[in-house]
Amino acid sequence: xxxxxxxxxxxxxxxxxxxxxxxxxxxxxxxxxxxxxxxxxxxxxxxxxxxxxxxxxxxxxxxxxxxxxxxxxxxxxxxxxxxxxxxxxxxxxxxxxxxxxxxxxxxxxxxxxxxxxxx
Amino acid sequence: xxxxxxxxxxxxxxxxxxxxxxxxxxxxxxxxxxxxxxxxxxxxxxxxxxxxxxxxxxxxxxxxxxxxxxxxxxxxxxxxxxxxxxxxxxxxxxxxxxxxxxxxxxxxxxxxxx
Numbered sequence: 001x002x003x004x005x006x007x008x009x010x011x012x013x014x015x016x017x018x019x020x021x022x023x024x025x026x027x028x029x030x031x032x033x034x035x036x037x038x039x040x041x042x043x044x045x046x047x048x049x050x051x052x053x054x055x056x057x058x059x060x061x062x063x064x065x066x067x068x069x070x071x072x073x074x075x076x077x078x079x080x081x082x083x084x085x086x087x088x089x090x091x092x093x094x095x096x097x098x099x100x101x102x103x104x105x106x107x108x109x110x111x112x113x114x115x116x117x118x119x
Numbered sequence: 120x121x122x123x124x125x126x127x128x129x130x131x132x133x134x135x136x137x138x139x140x141x142x143x144x145x146x147x148x149x150x151x152x153x154x155x156x157x158x159x160x161x162x163x164x165x166x167x168x169x170x171x172x173x174x175x176x177x178x179x180x181x182x183x184x185x186x187x188x189x190x191x192x193x194x195x196x197x198x199x200x201x202x203x204x205x206x207x208x209x210x211x212x213x214x215x216x217x218x219x220x221x222x223x224x225x226x227x228x229x230x231x232x233x
Contacts, residue, residue, distance in 0.1 A: 056220060
C-alpha cells in the first residue's frame, strides 16, 4: 500500500512568487491534515479536511494560504504571494474516519514533507 | 489550551546506553499522547500512543513510554540505544474525542555514538 506522498520534495522560490504544494493521501483516508515546521520550531497544525470539506482551518496563518481538496482525494496548498517567513517544511498527513464517525486515536500517517525556501 | 514541552533539543548517548527523551504536556481534559520519529529524508512515523488504556505503552523498535498524570509527563525510553535510533523525536498531544489535530513539541534530536 502506498503511503502519503507529497510533491515537490523541495521548492525554492523568490519572494512574491506563487507556489503550490500537493499531497496525495493514502487511498480511502477521508481525513487529510496539513502541518508546517518553520526552522527550529515545533510542527504546527494548519488545517484539516474531512473528504472535500474543511473541518478546521484555525492554523492557517493568513489569507495568502489557500488549501483545496477537490473530490476528496488529493489536496493542494497554495501560497500566493510567498513571503520569507513562509520558508519551512510542509507536512501532509492522512487518517481514516474512526468507528461511529469519531476521529479519536486513529493514527495519522505522514508524508515526507515539502521543504519550501523563499528567497 | 494544550501544549507540549520537550526538554532538550539535542540528546547524545552511547550505543548500548539508556535512551530517555522527556515530554511534559498540559491539557485541560484527558489527552491522547503520541511519540513520532523522523529519520532523515522521511516522514514522521508513529512510535507509540497513549489513549487512556494502559499507562505503560510499548511501541516499535524497543521504545516505550509511561503516562504519569500526576507529573503530566510522557517520557520516552529505550533500554539500549542502537546506532539506527539516531533521528528526531516528537512528542504530540491531542484531545480525546476531539478532531485529532496534533499539538507537537519542538522535537529532540537523538545522536548515538559508538
